[in-house]
Amino acid sequence: AAPAPANVAPAETVPAEPAGHVVKAPMVGTFYRAGSPGSASFVEVGQSVKVGDTLCVIEAMKLMNEIESDIAGVIKAILVDNGQAVEYGQPMFLIG
Structure with missing residues (x-):
C-alpha cells in the first residue's frame, strides 16, 4: 500500500482567541454584577x-x-461570578 500523502495539514492545537472584545479588570478587588445586594444586575448576556x-x-x-x-x-x-475576587488584567466580559 502507498503511504498517505504528506501534504495533509496538522490539526490546529493553538486555542482560538475568543470572538469579540475582552473587558479586563483594571484593578484587584471584588467583582459585583449589581450596585447593591438585591438590585438588578448592570448587564446580562445578550x-x-x-x-x-x-x-x-x-x-x-x-x-x-x-x-x-x-x-x-x-x-x-x-x-x-458575583462576589468573586478578581486580579488585575483578569478577563471579566466578552463583548461582540
Missing part, C-alpha cells in the same frame, strides 16, 4: 451596551469602582 455603560462594580479598599464599557456591542459572556 444585552446591548454602548461606550460608557456600567458593566459591573469592583470593590477595592472599601471603595466601589464602577467599570464602564470601552466599546459598543452585545454582551457575549460574563466570565466572573
Whole structure:
C-alpha cells in the first residue's frame, strides 16, 4: 500500500482567541454584577451596551469602582461570578 500523502495539514492545537472584545479588570478587588445586594444586575448576556455603560462594580479598599464599557456591542459572556475576587488584567466580559 502507498503511504498517505504528506501534504495533509496538522490539526490546529493553538486555542482560538475568543470572538469579540475582552473587558479586563483594571484593578484587584471584588467583582459585583449589581450596585447593591438585591438590585438588578448592570448587564446580562445578550444585552446591548454602548461606550460608557456600567458593566459591573469592583470593590477595592472599601471603595466601589464602577467599570464602564470601552466599546459598543452585545454582551457575549460574563466570565466572573458575583462576589468573586478578581486580579488585575483578569478577563471579566466578552463583548461582540
